[in-house]
Amino acid sequence: MRPAIALTLVITCQLMITVTIIAVNISLPAIRTELRLSVSGLSWAENAYLLAFGGLLLLGARTGDILGRRRTFVAGVIVFTAASVAGALATSLVWLITALAAQGVGSALAEPAAIALIAANVPVGPRRNRALGIFSTTTGLGLTLGLVVGGTLSTVSWRLALLAAIPFGAAILALVPMAVRETERVKGRFDLAGALTCTVGTTALVYGLVRASGEGWTDVWTAGTLLGAVLLLTATVVIESRAAQPIIPLRLLTNRHRGGAYAALLLVGTLGGTLLFCLFQFMQDVLGLSPVGTGVAFLPFALTLLVAALLTPRLPTRPVLVCGILLVIAGALWLTRLSPSSGYAEALLGPLLFLGAGYGFAIAALNLALLSRVPKDAGGAVAGLQQTMVRLGASLGLAGTVTVFTLVAGAGETAELAVRGYAGAFGLTVAFFALALVVALVTLRPSGIADDENG
Structure with missing residues (x-):
């Protein structure tokens, strides 16, 4: 186990995701022009990642607990990188939306596992605190790198902005086996009822908030989706309070x-x-x-x-x-x-x-x-x-x-x-x-x- 390299890989994963997503958002005007998207089509392209990521985060986190966080982290990096390549090859709106949603799935697997790996690979005390402090810097660094790298690449082609994930992903996958140990797996099974209500409820909440930003809070679909989210998340609390192994x-x-x-x-x-x-x-x-x-x-x-x-x-x-x-x-x-x-x-x-x-x-x-x-x-x-x-x-x-x-x-x-x-x-x-x-x-x-x- 090499804590310094493990932390570097975790941060690299966060940067890969942040840089790629920011770069894609900068490139939306170019994507709209090349693929001839409508405004509504462009909004779906923008929100596909967010909906999949936000809705599946908690399920992805539980997956890491049960199947092993290193295994889940690697799977998430593979899915995100492959989805980025698929998105770069997109020739239609459906293709692009599917690829961006798959990116969200990859992120939902990789990000919680990445954070949990810090706890697993860095001992409690000042070293872990320093590691968490360094990890906290990735927001600002990813934002700035995404703007600069994404803005530069998008001037050539928006497809290059998506392909920027490849070197990050390749470096992570090459070094993970030698630098990150697998965590102890939690014995048990998935709480399917809790997972379903939690995932659908969280996705509905994210969608409702995203829709509210475009259509307003009084929009029928916004209000209905948010109400549905509240009911589903309330059901989640009831289910989780009774589950032997809650999500x-x-x-x-x-x-x-x-x-x-x-x-x-x-x-x-x-x-x-x-x-x-x-x-x-x-x-x-x-x-x-x-x-x-x-x-x-x-x-x-x-x-x-x-x-x-x-x-x-x-x-x-x-x-x-x-x-x-x-x-x-x-x-x-x-x-x-x-x-x-x-x-x-x-x-x-x-x-x-x-x-x-x-x-x-x-x-x-x-x-x-x-x-x-x-x-x-x-x-x-x-x-x-x-x-x-x-x-x-x-x-x-x-x-x-x-x-x-x-x-x-x-x-x-x-x-x-x-x-x-x-x-x-x-x-x-x-x-x-x-x-x-x-x-x-x-x-x-x-x-x-x-x-x-x-x-």
Whole structure:
């Protein structure tokens, strides 16, 4: 076992997924033109990955617990890489949607297993805390690399953006056998009833939030899907409370400190949806930056996130989390003052530094709180819930952002109206993070999660 190489492989997997997905999103206009897609077809191409990934995360996490996390991790990397190649060869909408959905399946297998492998291959204590801090930096690095690499490749061909997954996947598959040990398998079977209601319910929730961002909260399909999601997830709780081997051990959520950390993670994750929607468009539509220029402009965010995440393991968890939340609130408040005449240096650089440092502190602190000590029989479930909360948070943030944008700016026909909408959306970020601050102060101990191994 080589913990340093194992951690490198886990981070490489996260970068492969993040870079590829960001690159595909940058390439959507080119994909639409070449494949002659309608607006609705393009939206399905954009959301196919998200629906498969968000819906199958918890099932993928349980798969790692039962079949072995290294085996599941490898399977996920193979599926994601193969799906990326298939997507690059797509000649029709159905082909592309199928490939992107398969990417989501691969990610749902690989990501929870990757996080659980850190716990399995790095011993409890300062080394694991440092590893989790490093792992927490992949969000900012993946975002920036995705923008720069994806923007550069998409200027040649959107297909190259998908093929970028090949070198990542090949390197991971070559080194995993010699660097990562297999974890102890949890004896048991899949809770099929819980898996069905959880998977369909989570997929419906993700779809409802995604649809709300495009069609509004009063849309019949949005309301119906969200209601169905609530009913299915409620049924999941009932089923899991009676199951001998639940797909989601409810003790992970009923423990006040761990449940509070998950709730805070959901609220902190909302920044992802708001940041990408608002600042991507502001930088490109108002400042006139190219996709590559936008990636470079995001470097201050990525670098401060990196520094904050690396510092976090050396500091007490709850104070760092509170500091991070306050920094994000300060940065978001600054961005509520955006105007069409705002320039990068005076209006965006400072907020990006605040948001990067704050998000880095908050995410790293919550990862440490949740993953520094993991119940031995539920490592995949802990990691799966962690990833699910981040993704649901981003979907909630996007849906809320678009709602506020529409209320404030309408269709955003002019730059002035659009910027007013962006500013209003960051006001919503302040509200989300203020609530996260309350949750952190009320539920988390100063040192984070309780030290017991039972969650």
